[in-house]
Amino acid sequence: MNDDRATAPDLVGIGIGPANLGLSALIDPQPALTARFFERRSRFAWHDGAMLPAAALQVPPLKDLVTLVDPTSRFSFLNFLAEQGRLYRHLIASRSGTPREEFEQYYRWAADLMPQLTFGTEITEVRTDGEELTVHDATGGVTGTRNLVLGSGRRPHVPSCVTARGARVLHAAEVMHRCPDTLGRRVAVIGGGQSGAEIVHWLLGDKDLLPSSLVWSTRRDGFLPLDDSAFSNEWYFPGYVRHFTRLSATRRAALLRTQRMTSDGVSADLLDAIHAQLYRLDALRPGHCAYRLSPGQELLAVDGGAGDAPIDVVTRDIDTDSVHREHVDVVILATGYRNSTPAYLEPLRELIPLDEDGAFHVREDYSIEFDGPPGCRIFVQGAAGHTHGVADANLSLMAWRNAVIANAVAGRSLYRTDRDSGTVTWSPAAAPHTTTPHTVTPHAVTPHTVTPQESTARV
Ligand SMILES: Cc1cc2nc3c(=O)[nH]c(=O)nc-3n(C[C@H](O)[C@H](O)[C@H](O)COP(=O)(O)OP(=O)(O)OC[C@H]3O[C@@H](n4cnc5c(N)ncnc54)[C@H](O)[C@@H]3O)c2cc1C
Structure with a gap:
């Protein structure tokens, strides 16, 4: 056993996706903090099984690892472009979006610069020895720490009504790994979000993939666009997170329902592109691919498919309550991702309270309620949507969230987290200067100690 407890870092991160990579980038220049991050993959990858060739980043590239809290950091996307000699060309090429693959390339470049990352x-397990947390890996290594940051991501969600198994039934998260044989076959894509749309666009746009028939169905009422409008974007500002965490659980749940299409809708450009693809199919290549796009369909079953037998996709039309059965050769489930308690936390299970939906009780500084040794904390990345708002699952506030976590671990302000104001006043009664013009408090880092209330307040 390789026991690293004698040199326990201040922080251990589990999983190296964009979230913990960003935390590492903020900690890297801070001499007062030591950290180690562990990733099960052999090198950095960003949802590589879903990395479709034309997929574009859904946020501006300034929402990179660091820029929104430290624009001078060497780990910025702009610095990556500069080092690659691509600044000028990117400015023009990115008018049609930043490829998601290029952002993965950027993340990989940043990861290569950080010695605190272990791939x-x-x-496999996190335990406690009564004084600190011990993080156990599959090779028998043990690392002690007092601060753990869970960045191991969400899991692809397969609805329980899907009983058909095998190579012809797959989740959107694995399409690029399993490369389904769709040419000239009957294909169903289930799910009307960005992933479903990207897959439909990919199948229709590549002559080597074009199905003989394509069904795209979703439970949503339509193929709904991403709400990327100006004021909705302010739900993705730090100030809104602070407001949101102070609301009741019932109000928060209602707001998340209202705000859903700011996160789960399909980018308008992609909807336009699919619409144009279908027009061209009908106008120029009639008979090449019979398609049916059906919203308002609740998935009841995906079964059959043994050997070469067809797979049955059974749906209920929400408008008419009629049931429809479709025989297809390939089913792609673009049915999203879910949070779940990581298996490696099982030894601490009794020490971590969960709510009735199995969610952590997350405090304002992203630490969770934990009845472990005094001074030991567990922070979460991307598992606080129910307490911190709709932005939690995406890249928008990752740099800011990491600044909050780094400050909490350090016990003082390494990074300012209160710099920017928004246009919207979320809580007029709590904001004394509502009619004063908004000013952005400039520059100097105000010393800000994380008070006991801030770091322990239950949201
Ligand atoms: C296909 C797709 C595209 C997206 N595109 C955008 C976008 O354009 N803009 C946007 O804002 N958001 C986007 N998102 C949402 C969000 O930004 C991403 O899901 C983001 O990757 C979340 O980062 P993460 O680090 O929390 O988790 P992940 O990226 O899921 O990384 C978690 C990492 O933890 C590792 N891991 C898991 N368990 C262990 C373990 N036991 N030990 C060690 N390592 C472990 C995994 O291998 C993985 O590398 C997208 C999501 C998906 C699914």
Whole structure:
């Protein structure tokens, strides 16, 4: 056993996706903090199984690892472009969006600069020895720490009504790994979000993939666009998170329903592109691919498919309550991702209270309620949507969230988290200067100690 407890870092991160990579980038220049991060994959990858060739980043590239809290950091996307000698060309090429693949390339470049990252090491268990947390990996290594940051991501969600298994039934998260044989076959894509749309666009746009028939169905009432409008974007500002965390659980749940299409809708450009593809199919290549796009369909079953037998996709039309059965050869489930308590936390299970939906009780500084040794904390990345708002699952506030976490671990302000104001006043009664012109408090880092209330307040 390789026991690293004698040199326990201040912080251990589990999983190296964009979230913990960003935390590492903020900690890297801070001499007062030590950290180690572990990733089970052999090198950095960003949802590589879903990396479709034309997929574009859904946020501006300034929402990179660091820029929104430290624009001078060497880990910025702009610095990556400059080092690659691509600044000028990117400015023009990115008018049609930043490829998601290019952002993965950027993340990989940043990861290569950080010695505190360890790849090819799966964390299997987290325990406590009564004084600190011990993080156990699959090779028998143990690392002690007092601060753990869970960045192991969400899991692809397969609805329980899907009983058909095998190579012809797959989740959107694995299409690029399993490369389904769709040419000239009957294909169903289930799910009307961005992933479903990207897959439909990919199938229709590549002559080597074009199905003989394509069904795209969703439970949503339509193929709904991403709400990227100006004021909705302010739900993705730090100030809104602070407001949101102070609301009741019932109000928060209602707001998340209202705000859903700012996160789960399909980018308008992609909807336009699919619409144009279907027009061209009908106008120029009639008979090449019979398609049916059906919203308002609740998935009841995906079964059959043994050997070469057809797979049955059974749906209920929400408008008419009629049931429809479709025989297809390939089913792609673009049915999203879910949070779940990571298996490696099982030894601490009794020490971590969960709510009735199995969610953590997350405090304002992203630490969770934890009845472990005094001074030991567990922070979460992307598992606080129910307490911190709709932005939690995407890249928008990752740099800011990491600044909040780094400050909490350090016990003082390494990074300012209160710099920017918004246009919207969320809580007039709590804002004394509502009619004063908004000013952005400039520059100097105000010393800001994380008070006990801030770091322990239950949201
Ligand atoms: C296909 C797709 C595209 C997206 N595109 C955008 C976008 O354009 N804009 C946007 O704002 N948001 C986007 N999102 C949402 C969000 O930004 C991403 O899901 C983001 O990757 C979340 O980062 P993360 O680091 O929390 O988790 P992940 O990226 O899921 O990374 C978690 C990492 O933890 C590792 N891991 C898991 N368990 C262990 C373990 N036991 N030990 C060690 N390592 C472990 C995994 O291998 C993985 O590398 C997208 C999501 C998906 C699914």
